[in-house]
Amino acid sequence: MIAAMRPPPSPPHPTHHPDVDLLSRHAAGTLADGPALVVATHLDFCPICRHQMRAWEALGGALLNSQRPVALADDALERTLARLDGAQLDDARLEGKRPPADVPALDPDPVLPPALRRQRLGPWRFVAPGIRGRAVRVDPTQGYKVMLFRVAAGMAIPMHGHRGQEYTCVVDGAFSDVFGRFGSGDMAAVDASVDHQPLAEPDGDCLCLIAVRGRLRIHSLLGRLVQPLVGL
Template identity: 40%
Template structure:
C-alpha cells in the first residue's frame, strides 16, 4: 500500500497536544494507524514536545489553584446532564465488513450503526464517539463507478480512505490516503470503476450540496 496524502505536521502536532476535536482526532488517529511515515512523524513531534516541556522553568501554583479549576469544571454548562441519545440505533457490533479489509482499531471504542442505504450502490453508517456523541462522523461505502453529489463545505471535511479509491477532480485518493477539504474546495468524489470504496469521514459544519435533490440527500443522511 502506497500512501500519498498525509495530514500535515501541524495537524499531527495538534493531535499530539490533544487539541484536535474528537471527530478529526479519530480520523487522524486512523490514518496514523495505517501509515508508518506518520507514526514516525508523530513519535518525533511527541518527543520534541516532551523535550520542550522539560526545558521550561517550573512556575509555582497560586494558592487555591486546584480548587478554582475544580469549581470551573463544576460550573460548565450541562455538567451532569444526560446526553441525548442519537435518533438511530447504534451498537458496538461492526457494520458488515469486506473480507481482507483491516478494521481500524481507532473505531473499537465507538458505537456504529448498521449500513443504511442512501442510494443505488451507496451506504452510510453513523459513528458515535464516546468523547463527543454529537460529532458528525460516519462511514461511507460506495460502489464501483458511483459518484457523490457535487458539494462544498461550510466548515471542514476530513476523509480517510480505508479501502478502494476515488478521484474528486483535484486528486486521486487510494487506501490509507488522508484529505482535508475546506470551504474553498468544490468537488465531486467518483469511485474507481474496478471496486468499491470505503471511507471514514468527519465534518465540521455542514456539507453544502449543489441542487435541491442533492440537498435532500444530505439532509436524509445528516451530512
C-alpha cells in the same frame, strides 16, 4: 531499481498525508475529535506519519520537562501513595489485547483499521442510490459530524459543497478527484472553497471516513431529501 532502496513495499503506503500542522496538533492532543479520528485512521495505515507523530510527541515530552513546575498541594504525594495499593499493576503481556473497560466491543468488520474499530458505529443506512453510510459517534459539542461512507464503484462521493474544513481518509477501495487518486489510508483535508467531485474508482466500492464541521451537504436533490433520515 529505485524501489529497492525504499522500505518494504507491501502493503502499499499512503501517498496523501496530513500536513505537519495536523500531525503536530494530533500529537499535542489539541485536535477536535472528528479530525483526530481521521488522522488516527491514516496513522493506522502510514508508518511514515507514525514516525512523525512519535517525534512530535517527543517534542511534547521535551516541553513537559522544561515546563515551569507548579507546586501541588502539600499532601499530594502522600495521598497518591495511599492510592497506589488499590491500583492494579498492568501486566505488559495483556496490554493492548484487553479492551479497556467502558469501551464498546470492537466492531467486527475486518476491513476497519483499529482506530475505527474502537469507535461507536451506527448501523448502515441508505443515503442515496449507490451510497450507504454509518454514523461514527463523536462528541457533538465540538461541531463535527463523522460518517463512514460506502460508495458503489463509479459513483460520485457526496462530500462537496461543504462549509468549513473537511477531513477524509480512504479506508478501502479508492476514489479520484482533481487532486489525484486516493487509495487505502490516503488522507485529504480541504476547506470550503474547494468544490471537488470525487468519484469512486470503477473496479470496486470505496469506503471512506469523512469528518466535516457543520452539516454535510449532499449535492443531489435526492441527497438533500434524505439528509434528515441519516442525521447529517
